Amino acid sequence: MTAKAAAGFAGRMEPPSRQTSLDDLDRLADLLDTRWRIPGTNWRFGVDAIASIVPVAGDLSTAVVSAYMIKRAHDLGAPNHILARMVGNVAIDTVVGSVPLIGTVFDFAFKANRRNMTLLKKHFAGR
Numbered sequence: 356m357t358a359k360a361a362a363g364f365a366g367r368m369e370p371p372s373r374q375t376s377l378d379d380l381d382r383l384a385d386l387l388d389t390r391w392r393i394p395g396t397n398w399r400f401g402v403d404a405i406a407s408i409v410p411v412a413g414d415l416s417t418a419v420v421s422a423y424m425i426k427r428a429h430d431l432g433a434p435n436h437i438l439a440r441m442v443g444n445v446a447i448d449t450v451v452g453s454v455p456l457i458g459t460v461f462d463f464a465f466k467a468n469r470r471n472m473t474l475l476k477k478h479f480a481g482r
Contacts, residue, residue: 384468
């Protein structure tokens with residue numbers, strides 16, 4: 356039995372690599388912001404836009420998921436200035452997205468989680 360296999364049996368698992376974590380966050384951002392496309396257009400939307408149909412509660416629920424993404428970015432070692440921009444993107448998305456009707460349209464256009472993933476990818480690619 357290899358040492359790695361023995362470690363697995365002992366209940367210890369290696370933490371995921373940075374790239375694996377970024378890939379996981381990217382899939383979550385896709386689900387929230389760009390999962391589906393309106394046929395015949397290039398307009399993409401995700402759970403965030405659908406949830407915003409329910410004013411305030413829908414946007415707050417997706418903001419919680421976005422906060423989780425920011426926490427994971429922190430755990431990966433993203434610097435404070437990147438985290439602050441990520442928080443700003445989510446705050447704008449949550450506040451403006453909470454306005455009935457206008458917020459739903461806004462959520463189709465402003466992709467806070469995609470923006471946050473772009474920030475993270477650029478930061479870690481520059482290392």
